[in-house]
Amino acid sequence: MTKLKKEILVATENKGKAREIADIFSDSDFNIRFLSEFRDQIPDLEIVENAKSFEGNALIKAIVIGEALNMITLADDSGICIDALNGAPGVYSARYSKEKTDEANNQKVLAEMKDFLDDEKRSCHYHCSVAIFDPKTKFVETVEGKWHGRLALEPRGTKSFGYAPLFLPVELNYQKTNAEFDASELIRINHRGKAFKKALLILEKYFQQL
Numbered sequence: 001m002t003k004l005k006k007e008i009l010v011a012t013e014n015k016g017k018a019r020e021i022a023d024i025f026s027d028s029d030f031n032i033r034f035l036s037e038f039r040d041q042i043p044d045l046e047i048v049e050n051a052k053s054f055e056g057n058a059l060i061k062a063i064v065i066g067e068a069l070n071m072i073t074l075a076d077d078s079g080i081c082i083d084a085l086n087g088a089p090g091v092y093s094a095r096y097s098k099e100k101t102d103e104a105n106n107q108k109v110l111a112e113m114k115d116f117l118d119d120e121k122r123s124c125h126y127h128c129s130v131a132i133f134d135p136k137t138k139f140v141e142t143v144e145g146k147w148h149g150r151l152a153l154e155p156r157g158t159k160s161f162g163y164a165p166l167f168l169p170v171e172l173n174y175q176k177t178n179a180e181f182d183a184s185e186l187i188r189i190n191h192r193g194k195a196f197k198k199a200l201l202i203l204e205k206y207f208q209q210l
Contacts, residue, residue, distance in 0.1 A: 005031035006207060011065045011075035013039070016161040020187050024196045030203065035065065042068050054078060054091055054129035055142050062131035063140070070135050074199055078128035078191060080163045082109065082151060084116045090127075093163065106155055106166055113151060119174070122151040126167065126191035130199045134206075141202050145194025150174050159183070 006029060010021055013036045025032045047064050049057040057077035066073035079093025089096040089109065097104035116122055126147040133140050148170050155165035157179030164179035171189050178186050187193040 005029055007031045007033060007071065008203065009033050009035065009038070009065070009069060009071040009073045011035050011061045011073055014161075016183060017076070017192065020183050020190075020192055021196055023184055023187055024193060025200060028200055028204075029207075030200075033071075038069055049077065049091075052091065054127055055131070055144070057091060058129045058131035058142060059133075059140070062133040066133040066135045072132070072134045072136075072203075074130055074132055074196070076128055076130045076192065076195065078126060078195075080109075080124055080126050080167065082113070082122075082124040084121055084123075085109075085112060088112075102162055106163060109151070109163070109166065110154070117153070119150060124149060124151050124167070126163075128191040128195040130195045132199055132202060132206075139206065141206075143195050143198035143202065145191040145196075145198065147189065147191035147194070152177055156180060 008030045010032055012018060012034060018034050022032055045064070045068050047061055049060055051057045051060060054077040058075050061075035062073045065075065077091065079090055081087045081090050089105070093105070094100065097108040113122065128145045129142055131140065131142045150168045152166045152168050156177045157165050159182055160179040165177050167178050168174040168176070169178055169189065178190065
């Protein structure tokens, strides 16, 4: 008899994120569903991500969407933090430029970093916080993952999204950006992979206690 998988909602409509997260949970006991599948049930639901931390925004999304759909929900907030810019763009990563597009965001960062050309002055890291919320029991937990690297002098690669064309991971000796690789090749070392793997472990323990 086939064992039924436990259904978990991941509160994202970003196709790039969805592919990465689905890969992490592919061998687990959980059936991962994404917000895009349920949007017609909550067409007018507005989520105001006004927290000043990744963790805070992840919690807002997980609780609001989890309550609305009555499902155990995972939500993440992530972005890039550049040391020379005092941690910016940070929580504003997705909307850093006026246009709020990947290309415009990247160009704004490059313009702000034009006076920091030495490698040691271009250090940065990705941060991902994941919140877990069960509306039935009110269980809440958060985890985080970080991915350290350096900012490239110009965009390279087209295989990923966000600031990927500018990010040179330390694990790759700063030789290639993560946009020069398929997302599936980097999920084992990137910030999102680290955070969601921790979330998976928490979910496994949580269901053992129910």
